Amino acid sequence: MVKSDAQCNVKCLLLPGRCVAGNTISERLIKIMIDQKYLRQDIAHTAERLKRRGFDLDAETYTALDEKRKALQIKTQDLQNERNVRSKSIGKAKAAGEDIQPLLAQVSDLGEQLDAAKAELNELLQTLNAFCLDIPNIPDDSVPVGKDENDNVEISRWGEPRQFDFDVKDHVDVAERINGVDFEQAAKLTGSRFVVMRGQVARMHRALAQFMLDTHTSQYGYTEMYVPYLVNADSMYGTGQFPKFKEDAFHTEPATEEGQGLSLIPTAEVPLTNLARGEIFSADELPIKMTAHTPCFRSEAGSYGRDTRGLIRQHQFEKVELVQLVKPEQSFEALEELTGHAESILQMLELPYRKMLLCSGDMGFGSAKTYDLEVWLPAQNTYREISSCSNMLDFQARRMQARFRNPETNKPELLHTLNGSGLAVGRTLVAILENNQQADGSVTVPTVLQPYMGGIKVLSA
RNA sequence: GGAGAGGUGGCAGAGUCCGGUUGAAUGCACCUGACUUGAAAUCAGGCGAAGGGUCAAACCUUCCGGGGGUUCGAAUCCCUCCCUCUCCGCCA
Numbered sequence: 001m002v003k004s005d006a007q008c009n010v011k012c013l014l015l016p017g018r019c020v021a022g023n024t025i026s027e028r029l030i031k032i033m034i035d036q037k038y039l040r041q042d043i044a045h046t047a048e049r050l051k052r053r054g055f056d057l058d059a060e061t062y063t064a065l066d067e068k069r070k071a072l073q074i075k076t077q078d079l080q081n082e083r084n085v086r087s088k089s090i091g092k093a094k095a096a097g098e099d100i101q102p103l104l105a106q107v108s109d110l111g112e113q114l115d116a117a118k119a120e121l122n123e124l125l126q127t128l129n130a131f132c133l134d135i136p137n138i139p140d141d142s143v144p145v146g147k148d149e150n151d152n153v154e155i156s157r158w159g160e161p162r163q164f165d166f167d168v169k170d171h172v173d174v175a176e177r178i179n180g181v182d183f184e185q186a187a188k189l190t191g192s193r194f195v196v197m198r199g200q201v202a203r204m205h206r207a208l209a210q211f212m213l214d215t216h217t218s219q220y221g222y223t224e225m226y227v228p229y230l231v232n233a234d235s236m237y238g239t240g241q242f243p244k245f246k247e248d249a250f251h252t253e254p255a256t257e258e259g260q261g262l263s264l265i266p267t268a269e270v271p272l273t274n275l276a277r278g279e280i281f282s283a284d285e286l287p288i289k290m291t292a293h294t295p296c297f298r299s300e301a302g303s304y305g306r307d308t309r310g311l312i313r314q315h316q317f318e319k320v321e322l323v324q325l326v327k328p329e330q331s332f333e334a335l336e337e338l339t340g341h342a343e344s345i346l347q348m349l350e351l352p353y354r355k356m357l358l359c360s361g362d363m364g365f366g367s368a369k370t371y372d373l374e375v376w377l378p379a380q381n382t383y384r385e386i387s388s389c390s391n392m393l394d395f396q397a398r399r400m401q402a403r404f405r406n407p408e409t410n411k412p413e414l415l416h417t418l419n420g421s422g423l424a425v426g427r428t429l430v431a432i433l434e435n436n437q438q439a440d441g442s443v444t445v446p447t448v449l450q451p452y453m454g455g456i457k458v459l460s461a
Numbered sequence: 462g463g464a465g466a467g468g469u470g471g472c473a474g475a476g477u478c479c480g481g482u483u484g485a486a487u488g489c490a491c492c493u494g495a496c497u498u499g500a501a502a503u504c505a506g507g508c509g510a511a512g513g514g515u516c517a518a519a520c521c522u523u524c525c526g527g528g529g530g531u532u533c534g535a536a537u538c539c540c541u542c543c544c545u546c547u548c549c550g551c552c553a
Contacts, residue, residue, distance in 0.1 A: 073513065077522045084522090087534040091481035100533085107533045280471090280510090401511090410492090412510075 052360035137395040146359025159352030170379035171433040207452035212320040222291035227271035230262040238400040240366035264297035268321035276402035318425035331416035335391040352376040389420030
């Protein structure tokens with residue numbers, strides 16, 4: 001139904017010349033201007049809402065900085081104007097063959113004043129920018145106020161956890177019994193939190209990603225994308241990983257002394273969403289729905305000792321990501337849709353899950369509203385996160401300057417971005433291994449996956 | 462990796478050697494109006510972004526790949542980084 005749109009989107013995204021070269025400082029100076037406008041509207045209310053997620057906005061500092069900025073900006077612009085006017089008159093005088101010397105004398109000290117004002121303004125802008133980049137997104141009013149995952153609200157459940165008449169093994173035991181994983185080899189090659197998969201398990205891992213991609217493209221109108229796994233700093237700023245969460249990602253060494261290193265993507269959300277960076281879409285190009293299957297790399301700083309066994313928490317894992325770029329008024333509807341797309345994968349794989357609405361304190365930095373899908377893991381006797389679907393509103397769009405032209409005003413306006421896992425492939429594999437295990441150690445292959453595995457119905461040693 | 466060419470508005474494409482009223486000729490696209498039964502064609506006008514400012518305007522500042530420098534003044538000169546293209550080499 002959206003096929004033609006999807007095709008158009010690819011074309012638009014891939015049009016040569018639309019890619020904006022990575023800008024650094026000047027681009028960020030613009031960003032903060034907008035952040036300020038945003039904050040200024042109602043700073044007390046903003047602070048109150050940010051508090052719900054445990055963030056203390058220092059409104060006084062902000063207001064003081066902003067007022068200072070305003071004064072400095074006006075001063076600087078006045079000086080620039082004066083310089084421009086005088087320079088022009090010098091040009092005229094010179095063209096008329098008049099003596100320029102007296103005019104030059106008049107401007108002699110202007111340059112210094114201007115330089116000083118500019119430097120001061122610049123410094124302030126950097127401060128303000130840093131201040132604004134650390135502010136998380138504002139939770140939507142529909143988000144329950146809470147501190148941590150214990151305050152998340154269960155929205156729904158799907159499927160019945162299976163009753164086992166034998167001792168349930170965890171996915172590591174299940175996979176090892178059919179010779180499908182080898183963590184020791186991975187540790188030899190690289191270190192902890194990596195895995196080597198082999199044979200039918202490796203194949204099922206691949207099949208899962210293929211199945212997910214095919215479903216999202218053929219059923220839900222997403223355009224399949226192939227994207228870089230290494231991105232520059234601007235991309236990481238754009239989606240909100242930088243500056244606050246730099247430690248969570250892996251980075252390459254800078255290529256040159258001054259050059260910035262690249263970062264391994266922690267999720268395909270980064271490259272997919274940043275496709276919109278610096279772009280102005282026409283209204284009829286939206287919504288843009290993209291999906292990609294990529295590896296994801298996370299340093300897992302701060303999670304030492306958590307989920308050390310098995311595939312749950314790896315430094316490298318695969319994910320099929322869903323990203324949507326939509327008009328502002330459509331984003332909440334789009335979040336429901338996108339979450340539904342991820343849910344449908346679990347349903348087709350017949351994996352019991354529940355849908356959680358994250359509370360204000362448990363949401364990601366850039367999200368205004370997030371649903372987590374948690375799949376049932378019998379060995380852990382609990383539900384574990386397998387997908388996280390978020391409406392970022394214009395949070396990322398603001399950082400990226402991702403806009404569309406509103407036909408009503410004919411002006412560029414920030415669009416809204418959404419993303420969700422559809423699904424995390426490694427954890428889906430875990431869920432199948434655990435939920436579909438048999439007493440004899442074999443694992444049944446979900447029906448929808450069988451065509452992707454040459455008709456194999458059971459994984460066995 | 463070696464050699465060369467180039468990065469200008471939605472697109473195409475001048476300007477850059479010899480810096481000055483150039484946010485930027487021209488063409489296309491687009492919008493409005495006139496003409497027309499309607500359309501095409503033609504004619505007239507408009508048509509980048511961000512920030513400041515204003516009730517709204519006027520108006521001001523900034524932006525010709527990024528950063529820095531020279532200058533009263535830089536799209537134009539200098540340095541540097543990034544990217545693109547062509548040829549050679551190498552390679553999946």
